[in-house]
Amino acid sequence: MLKIHNSLTGEKQEFKPLRPNEVRMYVCGMTNYDYIHVGHARMLTVFDLIQRYLRSLGYAVTYVRNVTDIDDKIIERAAANGENWADLAGRFTAAMHEDCATLGLQPPDVEPRATQYIGQIIAMTQTLIDKGFAYVAHNNDVMFSVRKFPAYGLLSGKKIDDLRSGSRVQVDDAKLDPLDFVLWKHAKPGEPSWASPWGEGRPGWHIECSAMSTSVLGSYFDLHGGGEDLKFPHHENEIAQSVCACGTPFVNVWMHNGFVRVNDEKMSKSLGNFFTVREVLKTLRDPEVLRFFLLSSHYRGPINYSSVQLTQADETLLGLYRALKEAGTSGAVNAEWMGQFREAMDDDFNTPEALATMQGVAREINQAKAAGDALKAAGGAATLLAMGAVLGVLQQEPDAYLKRSVGSQTVSDADVDALLAARKAARAAKDFGESDRIRAQLTAAGILLEDRPGGATQWRRA
């Protein structure tokens, strides 16, 4: 029985889809005006994991993750570059797709873009005006009247009156109330714009997600996710817009992932302490190391980004691949281990616990190998592989993975093989001095040897 922590109630609750066997989920994706960083990678990875697990449970999942391809940041950056805003957004959306593919993320079933939903956005805004929840300000911005929606603040636990008194926002004189937020922005000269009943303009950020999610999934769906920084005001505003426009409940379960931190601070563009996925990947043996690192702590908690931890993740993953190596895969999946794994995942996607179970399986494989029990080793490997498939790890060919290096390779596979042949001859002749000299030479070149019974030697890159 799957339990999910619902941000709306603050509790873990049994997950029951609104329609039998079907899960409709929407995740706030990227605003693409730059390369994605590790913080974004965590969000992307967390929800990739969640949709994978839901599918593994047999649900027909519709995973929707939007792209914001028009907003202030994009316009600003494009202007700074002297580039067309749509070109910029297109360029970085393509880069994001590349990064996602590199990270092994499954593409969403639907990836709506804000600019493709202008019609729906205008229609929803009009509905909100018609129903009295929104108004046209004197500058032709359309604003949502927060006080018309009494349930405002339920998700973030904020009280409307606290917000008002604590508000540090410069009062926008177009707003009737400082809490109100914009649904449609009138265009200033030279800005990209679309025709609307309120003149040329562009959508506000919050309304996009309400329009896209309800257009694709219907007005009331199962799961809505995003980073915890979106809880307020973005998700709060989405709820207000959607509920008021559609007249139905909006989302059943809200999920928020924790941040990636750098030295105990949130990794973010504004703090300038971010690492792009592209630069980080250059320092790793394989993109899988980053995924494994991200999965090694619970999705709701914070995770500290550091090279030490990445190294630890690398070592641990290596250990799992070593267990898999030469263990065969033809065995039957062990139901008991699998049950333990699912139990961990059923508990609000507890990946650290699931990973611990995988370590247990790995030890069993190694024990079986040591005992010469090939059947048991193969069964363990099949089990480990099946678990890895659910998490999106361990699916590479073990030997190829182990021969991968961190950074550039200093010796080719052929050179290694040649030296190993020489060493083998030396060992056969009991010339251990020469044998050890070759080993030291290889070690210096980042090649680690492992002599097996019977004279064979395995190797991998450090």
Place this chain on the structure above:
RNA sequence: GGCUAGGUGGCAGAGUGGUCAUGCAGCGGCCUGCAAAGCCGCGUACAGCGGUUCGAUUCCGCUCCUAGCCUCCA
């Protein structure tokens, strides 16, 4: 100031009212020509102070500390 998460062994990180997390690193042993890998074993962990309890790291209260949100943000 308001609201929300946290504070676990050298590092990372789950979890539990009384028996083991797990991984990395370290130490000892086995194996090995020697290594490596693996296996076996080891290490006074649960911020502080009270309370509930036969018993609390786990429940309750208070204190201290950290992060996040309250403004664009994954």
